[in-house]
Amino acid sequence: MRIFRTNTARLAIAVCLIGVGLPALGQDSPESLLPPGFNDPAGSPAPGATPRPRAPSQGGLTLNPATLGRPATPPAPPVPGATLEAGEEVVDPVVAAVLADAQAAAAVRAAEAYARALSAHRSLDRVGVAGPQDGGLAPDAFRGADGVYVEELMRRLGAPIASRWLSMALRKALVSRLDTPARVSGADFAAERSWLLVRMGESVAGRAIAQSVDPENYTPKLYNALMQAGLATGDPGAFCPVADKAAPSARERGWVVAKSICAGLAGQPASKLLTANERSGAARGIDILLARKVAGMGARGRQAVTIEWNSVDQLTAWRFGMALASGTEIPETLIATVNPRVQAWRALSPMIDVRGRIAPADYAAARGVLSNAALVDLYGSLDNDDDQASAELGIARDLRTAYTAGTRTERMTALKGLWDEPKTADGRYARLILTARAAARLPVDTEGADVDRLVRSMLSAGLDRSALRWRDKAEKGSDAWAMLALADPDAGRRYSAGDIGGYSGADDTDGTRRRMLFAGLAGLGRLSPEDISSGAESFGVRIGAENSWTRAIDRAARMNQPGLVILLAAIGMQTTQWRGVPPEVLYRSLGAMRAVGLGGQARMIAAEAIARS
Known part of the structure; x- marks a missing residue:
């Protein structure tokens, strides 16, 4: 018998790596995710690259590549007087003729609708996978923000961040169906979001964001984002809709090999293509062997490939993704050398x-x-x-x-x-x-x-x-008391500096949790201005200090930009442990989140600060 399971419906959002690649999984910068030799020269577009024209919105329909160009086949009308199979109802010939005409007309209308769907394009003015009805933010969550500034913040954010609840809020913002900010293209904005999601460990969501743009609208950034996403999720099939055009645009040799892999997955002979890739230097050694193994999974794949890791001392994303796709076990000694985000990719992978x-x-x-x-x-x-x-x-x-x-x-x-x-x-x-x-x-x-x-x-x-x-x-002054004081959604009463002074949480020898409790209650508006002023001095929390970050998050709150508030809060908490988060940052972040309607997340972040610091 299985243990209890919840039946709550969950939104499955695909994630993908963006950016430009990286030689080894242990690095944080998106230089190249492919093995040595795959990135000559680097394919990153200049930050000031001219955005591509945006396609007009015509319905936002996601199409199956396998059906593109295939004409709709109208169903054949019934033939009057034909032999009937058991169980069918006999229809009068006159009625049958009328039904045949109606069905034929319906088939024509269906074919016309199908043709219109094939010509439809998803707009670059609004890109993402989750609308407000799906739990996402409103499309104008970055209203009025400068796109170049937002993309730069995303690139510079070091993942992971301390707070689990803030990470979930950031994921929600990044996967939302958002209006593209000024001065950037929708495709590049999607690429930056995808790369950040992958760095956070959200491989499935990252892939979905990369794929939320139509293939004909891809930019070099987004080609590389899709490559990253497919590797993080072990899904090389994701490369195939854009593989033919990606190589010259993205300037990644990995796309040359991807074209050969996609030929194999489509049931075409790929061995000669991969041999040519090897001779040209696009891939060698274990990288080409893994590519052969993946390509051999297609309908006409006949070549058995044995993978030996003995001579490999570096696990790249290419090797990780190809091994995952082909069911090749990766030695734990190699897994132990890579960035911890790979553990999240593995936890999400149904292939493992x-x-x-x-x-x-x-x-x-x-x-x-x-x-x-x-x-x-x-x-x-x-x-x-x-x-x-x-x-x-x-x-x-x-x-x-x-x-x-x-x-x-x-x-x-x-x-x-x-x-x-x-x-x-x-x-x-x-x-x-x-x-x-x-x-x-x-x-x-x-x-x-x-x-x-x-x-x-x-x-x-x-x-x-x-x-x-x-x-x-919960005994007053205990950890449970402090967490409930912060988490209570109906808290009408205010607390005092004396309440905080009486808090003596377990293992709080240096007073970190007491300062976090003060910052949390102040940020949630549960202390009077007088108690905030006296508590800041008593507990040594510099809540009045100003710098470029405090001015930025305060401005985003005043302008009602919840997406930017979440992103800036994450910038302030980009450390692996809660004890690395200054109480001042917690105070400003909670106040800004409350101001833009994110009070529920703010309460959970405040309680988490007590639970984990």
């Missing part, structure tokens, strides 16, 4: 078996890439595994106990066991996320309840109403 995805799932969950529901589903798929001794299966069974055990004491014991086991900070926080809904099912009168960690767990998944049931059990 469940056990292989569980190992990197902690990192992905702690960074906001995987949700509580996704984690529960991942462990749920292990529950019928035959390996009775597996550690992962033990976690799955403990999780089931936490959900379904007969007594509340057994459920609390199972939760504590799950929380105590991880040795890393990401692992401990991922367990809180994994158990959030199990914690929410626990009765408030459970004996021996660990209130601090129960509240942490529920708030990690945004279950603020469930967490607030424990308000009376």
Whole structure:
């Protein structure tokens, strides 16, 4: 029997790498994602490149490349007097003739509509995959912002960022169907968004953004973004709609090899093409062998290819993506050398078996890439595994106990066991996320309840109403009390500097959490101006300090630019740990988010600061 699964519908958004490539996965700059020799010369367009003309909007229809150019075939009208199959109703010949005329007319109308759809283009004036009805931001989320400035912020943002909740807000902004800002093309704007998503570990969403532009409107940036996306998701088939035009525009030798791979995937002989690629120096060694293996997966692929990693000392994105696509196992010694974002790519990949995805799932969950529901589903798929001794299966069974055990004491014991086991900070926080809904099912009168960690767990998944049931059990001055004070959506009362002074969170030896609590309450508007002034001096938080970042985020808030506010907040929190986030940055970020209607995310970020700092 499988453990509990949530039935909540989830938006699956494809992600892709953008930018210009990078020689090794451990780097952050988008120089080249391909192996040595694939990037002579670099294909990055100049920042001031002239934007391409925007195609007029004609419906925003996504077309299947396999059907392009194929004429619609009208259904044949029924023939009066033909032999009928069992179960069919006999139709009068006169009625049949009338129906035939109607069906023929309908077929003509369908063919005309199909032809119109084939000629339709998605506008570059508004690009993305999630509208407000899908949970995305409004199209004018960057209203009035300068596009060159926004793209530069995206390029300079170092991922990951400290806050899981801010990462999720940033993903939401980047995948939204947004109006293209002034002075940039919609295709280049999509490319920058895609590259940032991939750097965040959001490979599936990045690919979707790259593919939200019609192939005929691609720019060199977007060609390279799509290459990055296909590699991060192990999806070389994504290259094929643009492979013929990409090589001369993107100036990446990887596109030359991609054309040969796409020929193989389409069922055409690709061996000679790849041999020519090897002779020309487009790819050699393990890079061409992996390409041969992927191309051989097509209908006419007959060549068996053996991949040996012994002589490989560097895992590039090309090697990662081609190995993922062909089902080639990558040694853990190579995986250990690359940027941690690759762990999130692996956790999202359906090509990797469940056990292989569980190992990197902690990192992905702690960074906001995987949700509580996704984690529960991942462990749920292990529950019928035959390996009775597996550690992962033990976690799955403990999780089931936490959900379904007969007594509340057994459920609390199972939760504590799950929380105590991880040795890393990401692992401990991922367990809180994994158990959030199990914690929410626990009765408030459970004996021996660990209130601090129960509240942490529920708030990690945004279950603020469930967490607030424990308000009376949270001792004043405890971590649970502080998190609930920040997370309460109905907080009408204000707190005082004395309340903050009485906070004595666990392990807060240097007062970091107390400063974060002050910054959080001040940023959420839950302190009086007098208490903000006195608390800033008492706790050493320079909330009045000004610099270019504070002026920028304050201006974005005044101009009601939620997309820019989220991006600037992420700029302020671009560090891997919460203890690297200054309280002043938290204060400004929360205030700006509240001002543009993002109060719910602001509350969760503030509570997370207590839970993780």
